[in-house]
Amino acid sequence: MVGFIDFLAHGSGVSNWEFILLCTISFLGSLITASVGLGGGMLTLATMALLMPPAVLIPVHGVVQLGSNFGRALLLYKDIIRTIIPTFLMGTIIGAIVGGQVVVALPVEILQIILSTFILYTVWAPALKAHAFKKFTFAGIGAIGAFTTMFVGATGPLIAPFVIAISNGRKQTVGTHASLMTIHHSFKLIIFGLIGFSFAPYIPIIISLIIFGFGGTYIGKLALDRLPEHVFRAGLKSVLTVMALKLFYDAFSSWL
Numbered sequence: 497m498v499g500f501i502d503f504l505a506h507g508s509g510v511s512n513w514e515f516i517l518l519c520t521i522s523f524l525g526s527l528i529t530a531s532v533g534l535g536g537g538m539l540t541l542a543t544m545a546l547l548m549p550p551a552v553l554i555p556v557h558g559v560v561q562l563g564s565n566f567g568r569a570l571l572l573y574k575d576i577i578r579t580i581i582p583t584f585l586m587g588t589i590i591g592a593i594v595g596g597q598v599v600v601a602l603p604v605e606i607l608q609i610i611l612s613t614f615i616l617y618t619v620w621a622p623a624l625k626a627h628a629f630k631k632f633t634f635a636g637i638g639a640i641g642a643f644t645t646m647f648v649g650a651t652g653p654l655i656a657p658f659v660i661a662i663s664n665g666r667k668q669t670v671g672t673h674a675s676l677m678t679i680h681h682s683f684k685l686i687i688f689g690l691i692g693f694s695f696a697p698y699i700p701i702i703i704s705l706i707i708f709g710f711g712g713t714y715i716g717k718l719a720l721d722r723l724p725e726h727v728f729r730a731g732l733k734s735v736l737t738v739m740a741l742k743l744f745y746d747a748f749s750s751w752l
Contacts, residue, residue, distance in 0.1 A: 514547050515701060522705040523712040526564045528735075529652075530571075530670065530716025531723060535735040537561050537652050537677075538742070540705075554646070555688040556698050562681035563706030565674045567713045572671030577662060580634040581675065587638025588679050594639075595646030596687035605747040612743035615653045619736045634658070638679070645680050646687065652677055653739050656732070666728040670720060 510518065521543045525536030541557050548556065569576065637658050645651040655676055656669075663669040689695070695702070720728075 509549070509552075510547050510701070515704070518543065518547065518701070519704055519708040522560060522564070523708040526568070526709040526712030527716040527719070528712075529564065529674075530568050530713045531719035535652075535739065536564070536712075538739050540564075542742075552698070555685065555693045555695065556702060558645075558681045558684045558688070559695065559698075559702045560705045560709060562678060562685065563702075564709040564713060565677040565681060567706075567710040568674035568717070569671060569678050571713065571717050572667055572674065575665075575667040575671035576675045577659075577668060577672045580662070580672075581679075584634040584638040584676055585679055587635035587640075588642040588683050591639035591642030591644075592646070592680075592683040592687050595643040595684075596691055605750050608743040608747040612740040612747070615657075615736055615740035615743075619657070619733055619740070638676070641676075642680050642683060645684055651680070653736050655680075656736065660732070666720060666723065666725060669728075669732075 521540055525540040527536070528539065529536035537557075540560060541553070544557050545553055637655060641651050641654050644654060652673065656673055659673045659676065660669055663672060685695075
């Protein structure tokens with residue numbers, strides 16, 4: 497067993513115990529996201545940030561999140577709001593290309609503060625109304641989210657308020673959000689590949705984290721089926737607030 501873990505962790509720069517910790521967090525993070533709506537990506541990112549260098553963190557985390565979100569979208573595919581997918585896809589392509597051009601030039605702290613401010617506003621200001629959004633609105637949302645995810649990594653909270661506004665119930669929220677994040681992470685990985693990042697040394701650990709993540713997604717979906725709507729909404733609002741405050745803290749800590 498130890499030898500097998502050695503094989504999987506080899507080349508990733510993490511020890512056996514760190515590998516086990518990452519697999520556990522991937523499972524728990526996917527379980528949280530599938531049952532509450534989001535939050536698991538940030539948990540996984542925060543843990544990986546303690547164990548991996550910054551240059552590796554965002555692209556590897558992106559692959560893991562791609563697997564987690566794709567699995568969640570697959571399990572909830574009947575609940576996805578498909579009408580917004582084409583325009584969101586077009587916006588994502590533009591945002592990812594632009595983000596790839598400036599990924600090494602823009603201060604991450606600035607993006608963190610902008611993102612956290614926006615999240616707090618959308619959570620605590622009067623609720624966004626579905627009729628305020630047209631299909632083409634999601635082109636802009638896709639572009640801004642794809643640009644930001646090249647730097648911040650876990651940008652689920654940026655997309656979530658808009659998905660909540662157009663969704664009818666928690667399953668639509670979770671399924672649609674997962675499909676949009678799958679699109680984001682897919683193009684992010686393409687851009688990182690084009691600018692020269694090598695994923696090869698991290699393939700074994702990536703596959704392991706995706707497998708554990710899918711297990712968490714499956715169990716989280718079972719919890720989602722039994723979760724009262726008002727509890728889901730309150731939990732989602734709490735998670736968004738905590739994540740926004742964490743982004744604020746990270747930004748000011750970096751400056752200090």
